[in-house]
Amino acid sequence: MVTQITSFGRSGLYDWMMQRVSAVVLSLYTVFIIGYLLVNPELTYEQWSALFEATWMRVFSLMVLLSIGMHSWIGLWSISTDYIKATGARFFFQSLCGFVMFVYVVWGVQVLWGL
Amino acid sequence: MLVSIYRYNPEKDDAPYMQDYEIELPAGKDLMVLDVLNLLKAQDPSISYRRSCREGVCGSDGMNMSGKNGLACITTVSEAAKNGKLILRPLPGLPVVRDLVVDMGQFYKQYEKIRPYLLNDTPAPAIERLQSPEEREKLDGLYECILCACCSTACPSFWWNPDKFIGPSGLLQAYRFLADSRDTATQERLSDLDDPFSVFRCHGIMNCVNVCPKGLNPTKAIGNIRTMLLQRAT
Numbered sequence: 001m002v003t004q005i006t007s008f009g010r011s012g013l014y015d016w017m018m019q020r021v022s023a024v025v026l027s028l029y030t031v032f033i034i035g036y037l038l039v040n041p042e043l044t045y046e047q048w049s050a051l052f053e054a055t056w057m058r059v060f061s062l063m064v065l066l067s068i069g070m071h072s073w074i075g076l077w078s079i080s081t082d083y084i085k086a087t088g089a090r091f092f093f094q095s096l097c098g099f100v101m102f103v104y105v106v107w108g109v110q111v112l113w114g115l
Numbered sequence: 116m117l118v119s120i121y122r123y124n125p126e127k128d129d130a131p132y133m134q135d136y137e138i139e140l141p142a143g144k145d146l147m148v149l150d151v152l153n154l155l156k157a158q159d160p161s162i163s164y165r166r167s168c169r170e171g172v173c174g175s176d177g178m179n180m181s182g183k184n185g186l187a188c189i190t191t192v193s194e195a196a197k198n199g200k201l202i203l204r205p206l207p208g209l210p211v212v213r214d215l216v217v218d219m220g221q222f223y224k225q226y227e228k229i230r231p232y233l234l235n236d237t238p239a240p241a242i243e244r245l246q247s248p249e250e251r252e253k254l255d256g257l258y259e260c261i262l263c264a265c266c267s268t269a270c271p272s273f274w275w276n277p278d279k280f281i282g283p284s285g286l287l288q289a290y291r292f293l294a295d296s297r298d299t300a301t302q303e304r305l306s307d308l309d310d311p312f313s314v315f316r317c318h319g320i321m322n323c324v325n326v327c328p329k330g331l332n333p334t335k336a337i338g339n340i341r342t343m344l345l346q347r348a349t
Contacts, residue, residue: 002279002312012315013344078316082275 006094008074019074022067029064058112065108069101116140116196118151120162121204123211131211133202140192148180148187148195148203163214171328174263178215179204184265184326206268208277221277222264222284228307229281229289234300250296257291257336259329260284266323266333272316279312283323283333286314290336293343305344314340 008015040047051057076097084090109115116138123131136155140146149166156162164187165175171189178187180195181202195201209217235244267273267282281289289308292298308314314337323333 002310004311007311010311011309012311012313013309013341013348015311016315016341017345078318081312082272 006091007077008070015074018070022071025063025067026071029060032060052112061112062109065105065112069105073097073101116151116192116199116201118155118201118203120155120214121211122162122214124161124163124213145191145193148178148190148192148201149176151192151201152187152203163216165216172261174261177206177263177265177268177328179207184269186263186265186328189328206264208268208274209264217264217268219264222262222267222282225267225277225281225285226262226288228313229285229292230300230304231288231292233292233295233298234303235297236299244297246296253294253296254291256331257287257294260287260291260331261329263328265326265328266331269322269326270317271320271322272318276312276316280316281308281313283317283337286317286340287331287333287336290340293340301343302347305340305347308340309344309348314344 004010009018036051037043052061077094080090080093080097084093118136118138119133120136121131122128122134136158138151138154138158140151147169149169152162152164152166156164164178166188167173167175169176169188171186174186176187177184180187180190181197181200183195184206185195187203192201203215205211205215205217209219209221212218262284264284266287267284270280270283272280273282289304293301293304298304317334317337319334319337321334324331324335327333
Protein backbone atom coordinates (compact mmCIF):
# COMPACT_ATOMS: atom_id res chain seq x y z
CA MET A 1 0.00 0.00 0.00
CA VAL A 2 1.47 3.31 -1.11
CA THR A 3 0.13 6.40 0.67
CA GLN A 4 -0.64 9.40 -1.54
CA ILE A 5 -2.41 12.63 -0.61
CA THR A 6 -2.02 14.70 -3.77
CA SER A 7 -3.87 12.41 -6.18
CA PHE A 8 -7.40 13.42 -7.18
CA GLY A 9 -9.45 11.08 -5.02
CA ARG A 10 -6.64 9.63 -2.88
CA SER A 11 -7.61 6.20 -4.18
CA GLY A 12 -6.15 4.62 -7.30
CA LEU A 13 -9.44 2.93 -8.10
CA TYR A 14 -11.46 6.16 -7.77
CA ASP A 15 -9.00 8.11 -9.94
CA TRP A 16 -8.98 5.36 -12.54
CA MET A 17 -12.80 5.24 -12.66
CA MET A 18 -13.13 9.04 -12.84
CA GLN A 19 -10.52 9.13 -15.61
CA ARG A 20 -12.60 6.72 -17.64
CA VAL A 21 -15.98 8.31 -16.90
CA SER A 22 -14.66 11.78 -17.77
CA ALA A 23 -13.10 10.38 -20.95
CA VAL A 24 -16.52 9.10 -22.04
CA VAL A 25 -18.13 12.51 -21.35
CA LEU A 26 -15.36 14.30 -23.25
CA SER A 27 -15.63 12.04 -26.27
CA LEU A 28 -19.43 12.31 -26.37
CA TYR A 29 -19.14 16.11 -26.32
CA THR A 30 -16.47 16.10 -29.03
CA VAL A 31 -18.58 13.87 -31.27
CA PHE A 32 -21.63 16.05 -30.60
CA ILE A 33 -19.88 19.35 -31.41
CA ILE A 34 -18.23 17.98 -34.55
CA GLY A 35 -21.56 16.44 -35.62
CA TYR A 36 -23.39 19.71 -34.95
CA LEU A 37 -20.89 21.68 -37.04
CA LEU A 38 -21.15 19.16 -39.88
CA VAL A 39 -24.98 19.17 -39.85
CA ASN A 40 -25.02 22.99 -39.80
CA PRO A 41 -22.38 24.11 -42.30
CA GLU A 42 -23.95 27.58 -42.58
CA LEU A 43 -23.95 28.20 -38.85
CA THR A 44 -25.09 31.64 -37.75
CA TYR A 45 -24.36 33.46 -34.51
CA GLU A 46 -28.05 33.25 -33.52
CA GLN A 47 -28.11 29.48 -33.94
CA TRP A 48 -24.91 29.05 -31.97
CA SER A 49 -26.04 31.24 -29.10
CA ALA A 50 -29.47 29.57 -29.08
CA LEU A 51 -27.73 26.24 -28.68
CA PHE A 52 -25.86 27.47 -25.64
CA GLU A 53 -29.01 29.16 -24.24
CA ALA A 54 -30.60 25.73 -23.80
CA THR A 55 -30.35 24.38 -20.25
CA TRP A 56 -29.45 20.83 -21.38
CA MET A 57 -26.50 22.24 -23.37
CA ARG A 58 -25.31 24.23 -20.35
CA VAL A 59 -25.58 21.13 -18.16
CA PHE A 60 -23.70 19.11 -20.80
CA SER A 61 -21.02 21.82 -21.18
CA LEU A 62 -20.56 22.23 -17.42
CA MET A 63 -20.20 18.47 -17.12
CA VAL A 64 -17.52 18.62 -19.82
CA LEU A 65 -15.77 21.47 -18.04
CA LEU A 66 -15.65 19.53 -14.77
CA SER A 67 -14.55 16.43 -16.69
CA ILE A 68 -11.66 18.37 -18.26
CA GLY A 69 -10.62 19.52 -14.80
CA MET A 70 -10.74 16.01 -13.35
CA HIS A 71 -9.24 14.28 -16.36
CA SER A 72 -6.32 16.66 -16.67
CA TRP A 73 -5.71 16.70 -12.92
CA ILE A 74 -5.42 12.92 -12.81
CA GLY A 75 -3.30 12.81 -15.99
CA LEU A 76 -0.93 15.62 -15.05
CA TRP A 77 -0.63 14.27 -11.51
CA SER A 78 0.49 10.94 -12.99
CA ILE A 79 2.98 12.65 -15.29
CA SER A 80 4.38 14.80 -12.46
CA THR A 81 4.88 11.78 -10.19
CA ASP A 82 6.68 9.99 -13.04
CA TYR A 83 9.01 12.74 -14.16
CA ILE A 84 9.42 15.39 -11.45
CA LYS A 85 11.47 13.74 -8.75
CA ALA A 86 12.17 16.78 -6.52
CA THR A 87 9.32 17.03 -3.98
CA GLY A 88 9.22 20.84 -3.94
CA ALA A 89 9.08 21.17 -7.72
CA ARG A 90 6.49 18.39 -7.96
CA PHE A 91 4.25 19.96 -5.33
CA PHE A 92 4.56 23.36 -7.03
CA PHE A 93 3.63 21.84 -10.41
CA GLN A 94 0.68 19.98 -8.92
CA SER A 95 -0.57 23.12 -7.12
CA LEU A 96 -0.19 25.14 -10.31
CA CYS A 97 -2.23 22.56 -12.25
CA GLY A 98 -4.93 22.62 -9.56
CA PHE A 99 -5.04 26.41 -9.66
CA VAL A 100 -5.24 26.59 -13.47
CA MET A 101 -8.03 24.01 -13.53
CA PHE A 102 -9.99 25.92 -10.90
CA VAL A 103 -9.62 29.13 -12.91
CA TYR A 104 -10.82 27.37 -16.05
CA VAL A 105 -13.90 26.01 -14.30
CA VAL A 106 -14.90 29.38 -12.83
CA TRP A 107 -14.14 31.18 -16.10
CA GLY A 108 -16.07 28.52 -18.04
CA VAL A 109 -19.12 29.00 -15.82
CA GLN A 110 -18.96 32.72 -16.50
CA VAL A 111 -18.76 32.14 -20.25
CA LEU A 112 -21.57 29.56 -20.30
CA TRP A 113 -24.00 31.67 -18.33
CA GLY A 114 -22.89 34.92 -19.94
CA LEU A 115 -22.16 36.48 -16.56
CA MET B 116 28.74 -11.08 -37.38
CA LEU B 117 29.24 -7.89 -35.40
CA VAL B 118 28.21 -8.14 -31.75
CA SER B 119 28.12 -5.00 -29.64
CA ILE B 120 28.06 -5.62 -25.90
CA TYR B 121 27.43 -3.23 -23.02
CA ARG B 122 30.48 -3.32 -20.80
CA TYR B 123 30.80 -1.94 -17.32
CA ASN B 124 33.05 -3.03 -14.51
CA PRO B 125 32.56 -0.58 -11.63
CA GLU B 126 35.94 -1.51 -10.19
CA LYS B 127 37.76 -0.38 -13.33
CA ASP B 128 35.51 1.75 -15.54
CA ASP B 129 34.36 5.30 -14.86
CA ALA B 130 31.39 4.87 -17.18
CA PRO B 131 29.73 2.09 -19.17
CA TYR B 132 30.68 1.71 -22.85
CA MET B 133 29.78 -0.49 -25.82
CA GLN B 134 32.45 -2.94 -26.98
CA ASP B 135 32.31 -4.44 -30.48
CA TYR B 136 33.27 -8.03 -31.21
CA GLU B 137 33.55 -9.68 -34.61
CA ILE B 138 32.60 -13.33 -34.56
CA GLU B 139 32.48 -16.06 -37.20
CA LEU B 140 29.19 -17.95 -36.83
CA PRO B 141 28.91 -21.53 -38.13
CA ALA B 142 27.10 -21.59 -41.49
CA GLY B 143 23.72 -23.29 -41.85
CA LYS B 144 22.92 -23.01 -38.15
CA ASP B 145 20.84 -20.41 -36.35
CA LEU B 146 22.49 -20.15 -32.94
CA MET B 147 20.81 -18.82 -29.84
CA VAL B 148 22.10 -15.51 -28.49
CA LEU B 149 23.38 -17.32 -25.40
CA ASP B 150 25.50 -19.60 -27.63
CA VAL B 151 27.04 -16.49 -29.19
CA LEU B 152 27.77 -15.09 -25.73
CA ASN B 153 29.41 -18.37 -24.72
CA LEU B 154 31.60 -18.25 -27.84
CA LEU B 155 32.56 -14.67 -27.06
CA LYS B 156 33.27 -15.55 -23.43
CA ALA B 157 35.82 -18.05 -24.73
CA GLN B 158 37.44 -15.17 -26.64
CA ASP B 159 37.19 -12.62 -23.83
CA PRO B 160 36.67 -14.20 -20.39
CA SER B 161 35.97 -10.81 -18.79
CA ILE B 162 32.42 -10.63 -20.27
CA SER B 163 29.89 -11.19 -17.47
CA TYR B 164 26.34 -12.48 -17.80
CA ARG B 165 24.00 -14.81 -15.93
CA ARG B 166 22.84 -18.12 -17.34
CA SER B 167 21.84 -21.45 -15.94
CA CYS B 168 19.38 -23.86 -17.57
CA ARG B 169 19.99 -22.63 -21.16
CA GLU B 170 16.46 -23.68 -22.19
CA GLY B 171 14.13 -20.86 -21.09
CA VAL B 172 13.10 -22.36 -17.75
CA CYS B 173 15.24 -20.66 -15.10
CA GLY B 174 14.91 -17.04 -16.27
CA SER B 175 18.53 -16.12 -15.51
CA ASP B 176 19.63 -14.73 -18.85
CA GLY B 177 17.04 -12.02 -19.37
CA MET B 178 18.68 -9.19 -21.33
CA ASN B 179 17.99 -6.53 -23.91
CA MET B 180 18.78 -7.82 -27.38
CA SER B 181 18.81 -5.15 -30.10
CA GLY B 182 16.24 -3.14 -28.15
CA LYS B 183 13.89 -5.92 -27.05
CA ASN B 184 13.99 -7.77 -23.75
CA GLY B 185 14.04 -11.54 -23.83
CA LEU B 186 15.86 -14.67 -22.74
CA ALA B 187 19.17 -15.08 -24.59
CA CYS B 188 18.92 -18.88 -24.45
CA ILE B 189 15.69 -19.13 -26.45
CA THR B 190 16.14 -16.18 -28.82
CA THR B 191 17.82 -17.00 -32.11
CA VAL B 192 20.46 -14.70 -33.56
CA SER B 193 18.32 -14.21 -36.68
CA GLU B 194 15.45 -12.94 -34.50
CA ALA B 195 17.62 -10.68 -32.36
CA ALA B 196 20.07 -9.21 -34.89
CA LYS B 197 19.17 -6.06 -36.77
CA ASN B 198 20.98 -5.17 -40.01
CA GLY B 199 23.56 -7.88 -39.38
CA LYS B 200 24.41 -6.48 -35.96
CA LEU B 201 23.57 -7.88 -32.55
CA ILE B 202 23.41 -5.34 -29.71
CA LEU B 203 23.34 -6.76 -26.19
CA ARG B 204 22.53 -4.61 -23.18
CA PRO B 205 21.48 -5.40 -19.61
CA LEU B 206 17.79 -5.27 -18.70
CA PRO B 207 16.83 -1.57 -18.65
CA GLY B 208 15.91 0.27 -15.47
CA LEU B 209 17.76 -1.88 -12.93
CA PRO B 210 21.18 -1.02 -11.47
CA VAL B 211 24.01 -2.73 -13.37
CA VAL B 212 26.30 -4.88 -11.24
CA ARG B 213 28.65 -5.67 -14.12
CA ASP B 214 28.26 -5.93 -17.92
CA LEU B 215 24.94 -7.74 -18.54
CA VAL B 216 24.35 -8.58 -14.87
CA VAL B 217 21.76 -6.42 -13.10
CA ASP B 218 20.77 -6.07 -9.45
CA MET B 219 17.29 -7.61 -9.25
CA GLY B 220 16.72 -6.43 -5.63
CA GLN B 221 14.01 -3.90 -6.48
CA PHE B 222 12.20 -6.42 -8.66
CA TYR B 223 12.18 -9.06 -5.92
CA LYS B 224 11.05 -6.48 -3.34
CA GLN B 225 7.91 -5.83 -5.37
CA TYR B 226 7.38 -9.57 -5.72
CA GLU B 227 7.70 -10.00 -1.96
CA LYS B 228 5.13 -7.22 -1.39
CA ILE B 229 2.30 -9.16 -3.01
CA ARG B 230 2.92 -12.12 -0.63
CA PRO B 231 3.49 -14.76 -3.29
CA TYR B 232 2.24 -17.73 -1.27
CA LEU B 233 -1.13 -19.18 -0.34
CA LEU B 234 -2.76 -17.61 2.70
CA ASN B 235 -5.48 -19.71 4.21
CA ASP B 236 -6.89 -19.27 7.72
CA THR B 237 -9.04 -22.41 7.74
CA PRO B 238 -7.73 -25.54 9.54
CA ALA B 239 -5.46 -27.61 7.33
CA PRO B 240 -7.18 -30.73 5.99
CA ALA B 241 -5.72 -34.19 6.68
CA ILE B 242 -4.26 -34.61 3.20
CA GLU B 243 -4.50 -31.64 0.84
CA ARG B 244 -6.68 -28.71 -0.23
CA LEU B 245 -8.55 -29.88 -3.28
CA GLN B 246 -9.41 -27.82 -6.33
CA SER B 247 -11.88 -28.64 -9.07
CA PRO B 248 -10.45 -28.78 -12.61
CA GLU B 249 -12.31 -25.50 -13.34
CA GLU B 250 -10.75 -23.78 -10.32
CA ARG B 251 -7.33 -25.05 -11.33
CA GLU B 252 -7.86 -23.81 -14.88
CA LYS B 253 -8.06 -20.22 -13.63
CA LEU B 254 -4.35 -20.37 -12.76
CA ASP B 255 -3.30 -21.21 -16.32
CA GLY B 256 -1.38 -18.36 -17.90
CA LEU B 257 -0.44 -17.10 -14.43
CA TYR B 258 1.60 -19.78 -12.67
CA GLU B 259 4.04 -20.19 -15.58
CA CYS B 260 5.91 -16.96 -14.79
CA ILE B 261 9.63 -17.64 -14.21
CA LEU B 262 10.47 -14.19 -12.77
CA CYS B 263 12.99 -13.34 -15.48
CA ALA B 264 12.06 -9.62 -15.15
CA CYS B 265 11.85 -9.09 -18.92
CA CYS B 266 8.34 -7.62 -18.58
CA SER B 267 8.86 -5.33 -15.60
CA THR B 268 12.07 -3.90 -17.04
CA ALA B 269 10.30 -3.20 -20.35
CA CYS B 270 7.67 -1.14 -18.53
CA PRO B 271 8.18 2.67 -18.36
CA SER B 272 5.93 2.86 -15.29
CA PHE B 273 8.31 0.46 -13.53
CA TRP B 274 11.33 2.46 -14.72
CA TRP B 275 9.99 5.68 -13.20
CA ASN B 276 8.49 4.22 -10.01
CA PRO B 277 10.17 0.89 -9.26
CA ASP B 278 9.65 1.44 -5.53
CA LYS B 279 5.90 2.11 -5.74
CA PHE B 280 4.52 0.34 -8.81
CA ILE B 281 4.43 -3.45 -8.36
CA GLY B 282 5.21 -4.00 -12.04
CA PRO B 283 3.70 -6.46 -14.53
CA SER B 284 5.47 -9.52 -13.16
CA GLY B 285 4.45 -8.89 -9.55
CA LEU B 286 0.89 -8.08 -10.57
CA LEU B 287 0.59 -11.24 -12.66
CA GLN B 288 1.61 -13.14 -9.54
CA ALA B 289 -0.74 -11.05 -7.38
CA TYR B 290 -3.62 -12.11 -9.60
CA ARG B 291 -2.40 -15.71 -9.52
CA PHE B 292 -3.09 -15.71 -5.76
CA LEU B 293 -6.27 -13.62 -6.01
CA ALA B 294 -7.66 -16.16 -8.48
CA ASP B 295 -6.67 -19.19 -6.41
CA SER B 296 -9.68 -20.92 -4.82
CA ARG B 297 -7.50 -22.13 -1.92
CA ASP B 298 -6.51 -18.60 -0.85
CA THR B 299 -8.71 -16.90 1.75
CA ALA B 300 -6.91 -13.54 1.97
CA THR B 301 -8.49 -12.07 -1.18
CA GLN B 302 -9.88 -8.99 0.57
CA GLU B 303 -6.60 -8.19 2.35
CA ARG B 304 -4.68 -8.66 -0.87
CA LEU B 305 -7.04 -6.30 -2.69
CA SER B 306 -6.78 -3.70 0.09
CA ASP B 307 -2.98 -3.81 -0.18
CA LEU B 308 -3.21 -3.02 -3.89
CA ASP B 309 -5.84 -0.27 -3.71
CA ASP B 310 -3.69 2.85 -4.00
CA PRO B 311 -2.77 5.16 -6.91
CA PHE B 312 0.53 3.38 -7.61
CA SER B 313 0.63 -0.36 -6.95
CA VAL B 314 -1.79 -1.36 -9.72
CA PHE B 315 -3.04 1.86 -11.27
CA ARG B 316 0.32 3.09 -12.52
CA CYS B 317 -0.22 0.60 -15.35
CA HIS B 318 -1.40 2.55 -18.40
CA GLY B 319 -1.93 -0.56 -20.48
CA ILE B 320 0.77 -0.02 -23.11
CA MET B 321 1.38 -3.80 -23.16
CA ASN B 322 5.19 -3.73 -23.45
CA CYS B 323 5.07 -6.60 -20.94
CA VAL B 324 2.93 -8.75 -23.24
CA ASN B 325 5.19 -7.92 -26.16
CA VAL B 326 8.35 -9.18 -24.47
CA CYS B 327 7.22 -12.05 -22.20
CA PRO B 328 9.32 -15.07 -23.27
CA LYS B 329 6.69 -17.41 -21.86
CA GLY B 330 3.88 -15.77 -23.86
CA LEU B 331 1.97 -14.64 -20.75
CA ASN B 332 -0.34 -11.63 -20.55
CA PRO B 333 0.27 -9.44 -17.46
CA THR B 334 -1.93 -6.64 -18.86
CA LYS B 335 -4.92 -8.98 -18.83
CA ALA B 336 -4.14 -10.01 -15.25
CA ILE B 337 -3.92 -6.33 -14.25
CA GLY B 338 -7.30 -5.75 -15.92
CA ASN B 339 -8.73 -8.60 -13.86
CA ILE B 340 -7.35 -7.09 -10.64
CA ARG B 341 -8.95 -3.75 -11.56
CA THR B 342 -12.27 -5.48 -12.17
CA MET B 343 -12.03 -7.22 -8.77
CA LEU B 344 -11.26 -3.88 -7.07
CA LEU B 345 -14.16 -2.24 -8.91
CA GLN B 346 -16.62 -5.01 -8.03
CA ARG B 347 -15.63 -4.74 -4.40
CA ALA B 348 -16.06 -0.96 -4.27
CA THR B 349 -19.23 -0.35 -6.28
